[in-house]
Amino acid sequence: MTKSNEEKYWNTRLKNAAEYVPGEQPQGPEGYIKLNTNENPFPPSKAVLEAIRAAANDSLKRYPDPTAHAIRVAYAAAKGLNPDNIFVGNGSDEIFTLILRGFVEPDGVAAFPYPSYALYGTLAQMNGIRYDTVSLSADFSYDMAGFLKKKYDLAIIANPNNPTGTYCEVDDIRSFMRKFKGLLVVDEAYIDFYGGSAADLTDEFSNIIVTHSMSKSYSLAGLRIGFAVAPEDIIRGLMKIKDSYNVNMLAAAGAVAALKDAKGFNYNIKMVVNNKEYLEESLAAMGFDLVPSRANFIFVKHPAITSRELYGKLKERKILVRHFTGPVQSDYVRISVGTMLEIKALAKEIAVIVGA
16 A cells, blocks of 8 residues: 555645654563653552552443542642642643643644754644744753744743753743743643742743643653643633543542652652762763753763764663754753663763773
């Protein structure tokens, strides 16, 4: 069958949209050290696993709670928020899709930073929304004034940014919001590692949404739980446009248990941060250029080897890191923080590769 026939029923929007390419997910017992998709290297707590097992009972014949009430209450308690200002999605990615579908007019224009999370642009195209990119500064910091050069209906910034790990101070976002008339989404998927959330700005401004994720800091990437914190009218809109039952029972049980386990959460965060700082010190000693990161990954390059070559040589050694295409990010590799054993194995192989 020819390619044209394979795409016979695709609409124009689907045909023209750029395809988002996730990080490699090796299947089976290949023995890879996987440091390419920013997953947490540590498993969920026993309480979380027990809660999921307990939820796997006869109640699965029923639909889950369409409002995810128990998760909203647990998240509000854990973060000092109001449940009425919280929406629960099937990962943050679903929330971005809903925002693009329901909060931007067909002739509206969105803006996203560059380099940043490539899925923003893909989702915009899939929803028929035109968008511009606003370049980061030379040091990969945010220049928020770039989002004011045109009348944008929507802007999304990742904070800390992915793949660079750089961070925009809340006061800078507050100053920006005093001038910005569109809707700002602050994607805080990595905020828990070093703190500094902009969630409180949702009490000050009517045009801001802050999204959070349980994939990274809570070790629950497989459950697909994301949050939007926003003024109540925006939450009502998200509730109206979402799929009927977008969060399943098992994910809900695991999420609630994780949110109640503050001790396990804080220990996990401390371990990741310690390992990340050890990795930074190790690579700096080998001559790497490191972008300052407030996430569970680092963005680095070495003067003696191209990043693509480094990626390939590590893959030959069954160590996966992330290399991106693009005029800026292709000069770097992004390395997720792993266990101390994984980090030491990585550092040992890199030392051989770069001759350090």
